[in-house]
Amino acid sequence: MAQxxxxxxxxxxxxxxxxxxxxxxxxxxxxxxxLGPSGCGKxxxxxxxxxxxxxxxxxxxxxxxxxxxxxxxxRDIAFVFQLFALYPHMNVRRNIGFPLKCEGIGAAECDRxxxxxxxxxxxxxxxxxxxxxxxxxxxxxxxxxxxxVRKPKCFLMDxxxxxxxxxxxxxMIHELRALHERLGATTVYVTHDQLEAMAMADMIAVMNNGxxxxxxxxxxxxxxxxxxxxxxxxxSPPMNFLPFRGSLEAGAQTIRLGEREVAVPAARxxxxxxxxxxxxxxxxxxFTDRGMVRGEVYGSEYLGTTQIVTVTTRYGALKxxxxxxxxxxxxxxxxxxxxxxxxxxxxKGSGRAIRTxxxxxxxxx
Amino acid sequence: MSASNAAHSVVxxxxxxxxxxxxxxxxxxxITMVPxxxxxxxxxxxxxxAISYPPKxxxxxxxEGYCNVFTTRSRQTPEFFQTLGPPxxxxxxxxxxxxxxxxxxxxxVPRFINSLIIAFGSTALAVALGTLAAYGFSRFRVPxxxxxxxxxxxxxxxxxxxxxxxxxxMYRTVGLxxxxxxxxxxxxxxxVSLAVWLLKxxxxxxxxxxxxxxxxxxxxxxxxxxxxxLPQATTGIAATAIFCLIFAWNEYxxxxxxxxxxxxxxxxxxxxIIGEGGQDWxxxxxxxxxxxxxxxxxxxxxxxxxxxxITFGAVRK
Numbered sequence: 001m002a003q004x005x006x007x008x009x010x011x012x013x014x015x016x017x018x019x020x021x022x023x024x025x026x027x028x029x030x031x032x033x034x035l036g037p038s039g040c041g042k043x044x045x046x047x048x049x050x051x052x053x054x055x056x057x058x059x060x061x062x063x064x065x066x067x068x069x070x071x072x073x074x075r076d077i078a079f080v081f082q083l084f085a086l087y088p089h090m091n092v093r094r095n096i097g098f099p100l101k102c103e104g105i106g107a108a109e110c111d112r113x114x115x116x117x118x119x120x121x122x123x124x125x126x127x128x129x130x131x132x133x134x135x136x137x138x139x140x141x142x143x144x145x146x147x148x149v150r151k152p153k154c155f156l157m158d159x160x161x162x163x164x165x166x167x168x169x170x171x172m173i174h175e176l177r178a179l180h181e182r183l184g185a186t187t188v189y190v191t192h193d194q195l196e197a198m199a200m201a202d203m204i205a206v207m208n209n210g211x212x213x214x215x216x217x218x219x220x221x222x223x224x225x226x227x228x229x230x231x232x233x234x235x236s237p238p239m240n241f242l243p244f245r246g247s248l249e250a251g252a253q254t255i256r257l258g259e260r261e262v263a264v265p266a267a268r269x270x271x272x273x274x275x276x277x278x279x280x281x282x283x284x285x286x287f288t289d290r291g292m293v294r295g296e297v298y299g300s301e302y303l304g305t306t307q308i309v310t311v312t313t314r315y316g317a318l319k320x321x322x323x324x325x326x327x328x329x330x331x332x333x334x335x336x337x338x339x340x341x342x343x344x345x346x347x348k349g350s351g352r353a354i355r356t357x358x359x360x361x362x363x364x365x
Numbered sequence: 366m367s368a369s370n371a372a373h374s375v376v377x378x379x380x381x382x383x384x385x386x387x388x389x390x391x392x393x394x395x396i397t398m399v400p401x402x403x404x405x406x407x408x409x410x411x412x413x414x415a416i417s418y419p420p421k422x423x424x425x426x427x428x429e430g431y432c433n434v435f436t437t438r439s440r441q442t443p444e445f446f447q448t449l450g451p452p453x454x455x456x457x458x459x460x461x462x463x464x465x466x467x468x469x470x471x472x473x474v475p476r477f478i479n480s481l482i483i484a485f486g487s488t489a490l491a492v493a494l495g496t497l498a499a500y501g502f503s504r505f506r507v508p509x510x511x512x513x514x515x516x517x518x519x520x521x522x523x524x525x526x527x528x529x530x531x532x533x534x535m536y537r538t539v540g541l542x543x544x545x546x547x548x549x550x551x552x553x554x555x556x557v558s559l560a561v562w563l564l565k566x567x568x569x570x571x572x573x574x575x576x577x578x579x580x581x582x583x584x585x586x587x588x589x590x591x592x593x594x595l596p597q598a599t600t601g602i603a604a605t606a607i608f609c610l611i612f613a614w615n616e617y618x619x620x621x622x623x624x625x626x627x628x629x630x631x632x633x634x635x636x637x638i639i640g641e642g643g644q645d646w647x648x649x650x651x652x653x654x655x656x657x658x659x660x661x662x663x664x665x666x667x668x669x670x671x672x673x674x675i676t677f678g679a680v681r682k
Binding site: 013050051052071072073075077078079081082083084085087088089098099102103146150 | 506572574575577578579580581582583584585593596597
């Protein structure tokens with residue numbers, strides 16, 4: 001197993017700049033998710049780490065060695081594809097053993113390791129079946145088997161659960177995480193599904209338009225988003241944004257939102273008057289009659305234990321998560337309050353999060 | 366669901382519709398089979414029956430056509446026949462009944478062998494080149510890819526015969542005129558565009574993850590191509606090979622122009638089989654019937670692939 005270092009990686013396809021200055025490090029044994037909407041460059045980044053694409057510029061280090069221009073077969077990595085990429089003309093045993101055959105490992109040793117891999121993935125009973133008779137989940141287990149049988153430096157996975165149905169996906173998320181804990185393999189996992197990323201990753205790198213917006217733990221990504229994009233992309237429903245105009249002094253603990261003062265985490269940088277955005281997670285919105293923002297209930301979505309209430313205000317529609325036991329009438333006038341220590345402030349122009357006390361409360365927590 | 370059931374299925378055609386469709390197919394098959402049956406029947410007729418009007422459907426079968434296509438004969442005087450021993454085999458017997466003797470083998474067999482070598486040679490070459498080119502177009506970012514593909518296709522837009530004179534002059538200059546190699550190269554160049562386009566469709570359908578997985582697992586790209594892509598492209602390769610073979614096997618115009626004594630193929634040879642007093646129709650029909658056999662055998666051998674090949678692209682796996 002090894003550390004993966006990606007430094008200032010760029011990739012252009014003709015005019016299209018797919019990956020822009022991507023840099024991040026995956027420590028030995030860490031599980032990193034590359035998360036982002038489709039077309040954000042996450043798969044291209046993964047393919048460059050694998051050696052299936054060559055970068056336009058930048059460096060990729062695997063366990064300290066510069067492998068930027070190495071052939072895929074010379075990198076000692078394993079890749080799991082979304083469409084499994086099992087060879088239809090081979091049975092399960094030969095599919096799993098294929099990488100070993102390529103390396104010219106003897107039949108007895110090869111067979112021992114195939115059986116071992118099958119045991120770990122609990123597919124021993126399927127070894128002599130043809131892959132075309134397997135279910136989606138079992139096919140993905142075989143694909144994983146082909147990855148782990150070789151004991152590579154790291155695992156790269158490109159939306160491996162994307163082709164599975166919801167139920168199978170849930171089960172595989174837990175299996176993958178358990179497998180990771182057992183093997184301790186350095187893993188880079190590409191997905192557009194934030195739930196997968198949140199459930200499995202040690203670290204998440206959020207990408208948008210080819211740019212790595214933030215690399216942090218799932219908790220930090222959620223609680224301390226580094227940009228408007230991250231705040232909007234992560235969380236369901238996403239963070240509420242209240243645009244306002246104002247200035248900030250270092251140490252300021254309030255902002256002016258309309259006529260009211262709103263308590264926020266103490267600012268750690270000063271900002272001249274500009275367009276700013278206040279970010280509030282739906283679960284940090286409280287209903288109180290003396291609330292700082294007033295609005296009308298537009299509707300609510302019942303989710304079992306909680307409900308998502310949509311309130312139209314002068315800042316647009318805000319969503320609040322509240323216990324399902326409270327009932328709201330459509331058109332009812334309500335007051336809203338925000339939990340001060342959890343608020344984020346963004347610069348509207350650049351989308352960048354303003355540094356506040358929020359970022360100090362255990363930035364690596 | 367039974368036919369008596371009042372509710373009818375949206376996807377299953379009704380029994381009567383299916384019968385009607387079946388009838389149409391059979392009717393169409395009969396119409397297309399008529400010329401073929403005509404040729405096969407004619408090949409077993411005597412020269413007189415072959416040209417009788419109205420055409421005879423019932424007649425006394427004869428192998429004279431088959432004898433004549435494989436032999437040349439010469440007319441002899443009665444005195445000469447008295448110097449001969451008893452007839453040597455069936456064909457000699459038939460010839461003598463017409464006051465002739467078998468003088469030797471005809472050119473049919475060498476022409477047929479030329480056809481086999483040229484058609485299968487050019488098919489193999491066109492499919493091999495086409496597979497490599499199609500793989501390249503399918504997998505790599507080739508500069509001007511669309512223009513190149515269009516250019517390759519555009520070589521088929523002109524009727525090939527429009528190029529006959531320049532090709533004739535070129536071939537004469539470089540010494541490829543009336544050679545098997547020349548004909549193989551010519552048919553390959555015509556077929557390779559068809560092969561590239563057909564095979565690109567098939568290879569596009571093979572997920573590139575297969576060979577990428579193989580490359581990560583330690584194969585070079587060429588090894589991945591041979592061991593992973595080719596086994597999955599067999600259907601497309603078989604279908605393409607049949608299309609190429611049919612073209613090269615049946616080609617007439619270039620063969621007439623560019624070949625004669627040495628590399629002549631069967632198509633220009635068969636129609637000019639002359640018997641006594643004009644065209645020997647049973648012999649022409651016999652030559653044609655035998656000529657059909659290799660294509661039929663090849664197609665039957667590969668029919669499983671051909672069926673999926675014709676409908677390729679229609680179904681995603």
